[in-house]
Amino acid sequence: MFWKHLNEQKRLAKISLWSYLFVGGFLIFFNILILTILDPSISSISSFPLLRAVRLIEIADFLERVDPLVILLIYVGLFVKMTAFYLGAALGLSSLWKNSRHGVVTLLTGGFIYLLTFTSPSYIFHIWIGFEYNLRFHFPVFQIWIPLLLAATIAAKGIFSKKGVSSR
Template sequence: MLENGKISTRQFTLMLFSLLLSTIMFGLPRILIEQSKQDVWQVMLITLVLDALLAIIYFILGMRYPQQTMIQYSETILGPWLGKITGLLYVLFFGYMTLIILKTVSEFVDTVLLTDTPELVINFILLLVSLYAVNAGLEVVARLSEVIAPLMLIPLMIILTFSLNRVELGNLRPVFQHNVWELLKSSLQPISWYGICITMGIFMAYHNNPKESLKAKLIAIGGVTVLTIMTLMSLITIFGTSYSNQQIYPVFRLAQIIKVGDFFERIETLVIIFQIAGAFVGLVILYYSSVLGLAQIFKIQRYQTLTPYFGVIMLILSVFVFSNITEMNQFTESIFPYLAIFIEDFLIMMLLIVSLIRHGIKKT
């Protein structure tokens, strides 16, 4: 399996929790508020249900093909050629998400922290540190999630708590503005980002108790959904929908207006810690999934052989793929949801159907 490490249910949960929270807290609140306004909480609940159903499919396949990642059981189900193509599509998706997180966090750091530092330098440092963590193995990546998850959760809870005195409940009206079809359409954006947790199909093979993998996934997405709804409601009740959907980094803007007495005014520092720490663990998880998947496709004995090459490719692409954050946001809002749903939903449903046809309902 190219990896001898094992992860616990708690580590599995925190890996998925950190990965998902880190990806949706940068730009997704703005997009969701723009699309759904005060009904955004309904969209998030629909997203939770849809992603939970998707998790069940990944769980079923993981249990049918124990100790195989999604890359490996794609070949078992579809045969060597179609299986490799399917596995490569998953790897390309992981690589693309690695690039998106890299670009997003470097733009954030360049905007709010190191304004005179070239983006290429920031990307190089992030990739270099990530490479070191990925080379250390899955158990190190899992322990990293255990450390960073509180660094994400605690600052976010502080911000949400100390912003309560600025809440205007009247901003929550009107409610139920959208019909079911409009809500389902709006859920395309968050479900495509929630689908990043298809890394479940990688890590389930290394879970020391695979039967608890579904529970870990449901706890992770449930916790992130609650935090996301709380954050969205805070933004709407404090800023209103019109102002919130104009902010590139709405959570950072929320932290800027908070003051705790006369001794703690720069709470946005917590957001910087929260965003960068979360993005880093997300970057490491996707980096790891990409190189491990490539190694399994091409039967390379040590995935660490590929980590420097993958890092160089990501560094080059980070310069040429998107010229600025606006261009990247336009792509992720318009085209990305459809590509993501094809990779995250269609492929896995196809694998399940073919698996049932070829290997029967009760696989032996």
């Protein structure tokens, strides 16, 4: 949704690759850090192992209990992520409905998201739905089948366009 709004389209692949590599390395580093601070048996049963690891921080008997700061950072990160998802959904829907105004689409999308927040009665139910249905239905379709179909389409398009060019 956002790539078409990039000013320098030539640098898109390079920026995307470096972004994926940085985020992947960052996540790997923090997971290794959590596993070294906590035992793997402890981190596997903890709902939020990062918070459990942060509670162990003590610097010169002065800096303790930094978990409220970490929780604040988590909420800011979630806010930015959800705002980007909301913007992407509004941009996607407004591009589907060509004659619609952006404000109306944004309000409808926001109202729909607001109503969806009441569908999960608890965090545990939300996680259960994610593991029960998301991993079984959503993940294979959107993470495996659609990308494979797109890659096959691109490959077939490339093969047929080369055959068409060489036969002329």
